[in-house]
Amino acid sequence: MNRIVRHGVTSRWSDAVVHGGVGYFVEVPDDPGLDCEGQFRQVLQQVEQRLDQIGSDMQHLLQVVIYLPDPSDLTCFNEIWDAWVPSGHAPSRACIHAALAAPGYRVELVITAALIAE
Amino acid sequence: MNRIVRHGVTSRWSDAVVHGGVGYFVEVPDDPGLDCEGQFRQVLQQVEQRLDQIGSDMQHLLQVVIYLPDPSDLTCFNEIWDAWVPSGHAPSRACIHAALAAPGYRVELVITAALIAE
Amino acid sequence: MNRIVRHGVTSRWSDAVVHGGVGYFVEVPDDPGLDCEGQFRQVLQQVEQRLDQIGSDMQHLLQVVIYLPDPSDLTCFNEIWDAWVPSGHAPSRACIHAALAAPGYRVELVITAALIAE
Numbered sequence: 001m002n003r004i005v006r007h008g009v010t011s012r013w014s015d016a017v018v019h020g021g022v023g024y025f026v027e028v029p030d031d032p033g034l035d036c037e038g039q040f041r042q043v044l045q046q047v048e049q050r051l052d053q054i055g056s057d058m059q060h061l062l063q064v065v066i067y068l069p070d071p072s073d074l075t076c077f078n079e080i081w082d083a084w085v086p087s088g089h090a091p092s093r094a095c096i097h098a099a100l101a102a103p104g105y106r107v108e109l110v111i112t113a114a115l116i117a118e
Numbered sequence: 119m120n121r122i123v124r125h126g127v128t129s130r131w132s133d134a135v136v137h138g139g140v141g142y143f144v145e146v147p148d149d150p151g152l153d154c155e156g157q158f159r160q161v162l163q164q165v166e167q168r169l170d171q172i173g174s175d176m177q178h179l180l181q182v183v184i185y186l187p188d189p190s191d192l193t194c195f196n197e198i199w200d201a202w203v204p205s206g207h208a209p210s211r212a213c214i215h216a217a218l219a220a221p222g223y224r225v226e227l228v229i230t231a232a233l234i235a236e
Numbered sequence: 237m238n239r240i241v242r243h244g245v246t247s248r249w250s251d252a253v254v255h256g257g258v259g260y261f262v263e264v265p266d267d268p269g270l271d272c273e274g275q276f277r278q279v280l281q282q283v284e285q286r287l288d289q290i291g292s293d294m295q296h297l298l299q300v301v302i303y304l305p306d307p308s309d310l311t312c313f314n315e316i317w318d319a320w321v322p323s324g325h326a327p328s329r330a331c332i333h334a335a336l337a338a339p340g341y342r343v344e345l346v347i348t349a350a351l352i353a354e
Contacts (some may be wrong), residue, residue: 004296004350006325011318013329017146017298019350020257021138025301026330060122063142065228067332075235076221082129091125093131094228096145096185097217099333101310110301110330114137139256178240180253181260183346192337200247207242209247212262212346214303214336232240232255 007053016054021112024064025056032104036073039106040080047111054085057076058084063090071097075105125171134172140180141172141231150222154191157224158198165229174231176202179209183228189215191224243289250291258298259290259349268340272309273343276316283347292349294320299329301346307333315329 008015016025027046029039053059068074074095089107091112100108126133134143145164147157169175186195192213203209210232218226252261263282267277279294287293304313310331321327325346336344 009324009326010319011325012314014326015328019139019298024328024348026299026328038175053302062137063144063228064120067330068219071217072221080131081154085129087129088127089312090127090130092135092142092144094185094317095219096214096226096332096334097212097219099307101304101307101331101333107331108332110299112142129317129347132299151329155319180240180255181262182345186337189335189337196248204245206245208248210251210253210260210262212303212344215337216332216346230260 012058016050016056018103018115020080021115023052023056023115025054027109027111027113028100028105029107032102036076036106037080038072038079043107043109044080044084047109051113055114055117058086059089059114060114060116061111062114063092064111066093066095067098067100067108067110068095068106069097069099070106077107134168136172136233139233141174141233143168143172143229145227145229146218146223147194147225150220154188154194154224155198158195161227162198162202163226169231172231173233173235175234176204177207178232178234179207180230180232181210184213185216185218185226185228186213186224187215187217188224195227196223238276244308254290254351255303257351259292259351261286261290261347263345264336264338264341265343268338271314271324273316275287276313279343279345280316280320282301283345287349288350289351291351291353293352295325296350296352297325297347299348302331303331303334303336303344304342305333305335307340313343318342
């Protein structure tokens with residue numbers, strides 16, 4: 001029953017992995033050339049698309065760990081985040097300031113979400 | 119069956135999210151004005167209360183990721199942690215030094231726990 | 237059914253915790269005296285052994301969060317990682333640069349894996 005389904009598999013990572021009714025995925029903005037607001041809007045849009053891809057949606061987020069390299073981005077991130085989170089369905093959330101692997105990225109999200117049908 | 123139950127929902131996060139017999143939550147000390155020992159004791163007490171709230175307990179911790187901004191706090195944290203963990207029931211544990219979103223917080227815990235009844 | 241099985245329990249952590257067909261574990265290299273290449277090869281070998289111990293394998297990795305204190309280690313890590321990941325079975329992966337608890341460690345891995353039999 002608990003088969004593993006992988007989406008967007010490369011030699012380094014999968015875009016998303018689903019097992020036991022739970023999806024695991026990580027997102028950084030597709031375009032690190034955007035400013036912080038642009039990156040934050042983009043990465044959250046990517047999250048929506050990924051949720052749709054794996055059979056989940058914004059109402060099924062379980063936990064999001066947010067890595068923000070620049071502490072001064074927090075206010076901007078929170079404004080966009082708060083408007084994005086569906087009312088009554090906020091996930092568990094941690095926010096850490098740490099450097100990311102590639103220069104230019106202002107955010108990386110580590111996400112756990114439930115599938116809709118399970 | 120795998121319904122999502124959210125506790126303490128705000129527009130930014132939920133205090134805890136439960137799905138499929140597993141609870142996900144994040145804790146920082148309620149009072150960042152306490153010294154490191156006070157914060158560590160407080161946050162672990164909060165974890166106990168949260169576990170009780172979601173239908174879990176200290177014997178059901180699965181994984182704890184500990185973010186400690188100040189490496190010099192590690193010895194103090196470990197002393198309090200070791201005395202707190204129930205013998206024979208220690209979770210998987212990682213400990214990372216990284217800055218947290220709000221000034222003054224000396225610890226943030228990202229926790230996965232099993233429900234008792236499941 | 238969803239009993240918790242703990243492996244390598246100490247007063248501070250368990251080497252691995254299994255619940256609901258999912259294993260949670262954290263690895264740092266056994267020998268922090270090795271150079272970066274040595275540490276990376278060693279920690280991935282430890283991951284293989286841990287997976288075997290809990291009843292999983294490299295084809296069942298769900299998510300890996302990689303903490304690399306030194307950003308200049310990333311290229312070396314990725315070369316070893318890419319050769320190690322089984323083709324078609326890459327996990328979800330995040331990579332963060334942050335300091336680790338003990339001096340000398342060049343990598344810490346936080347791992348979620350599915351059991352084979354579940």
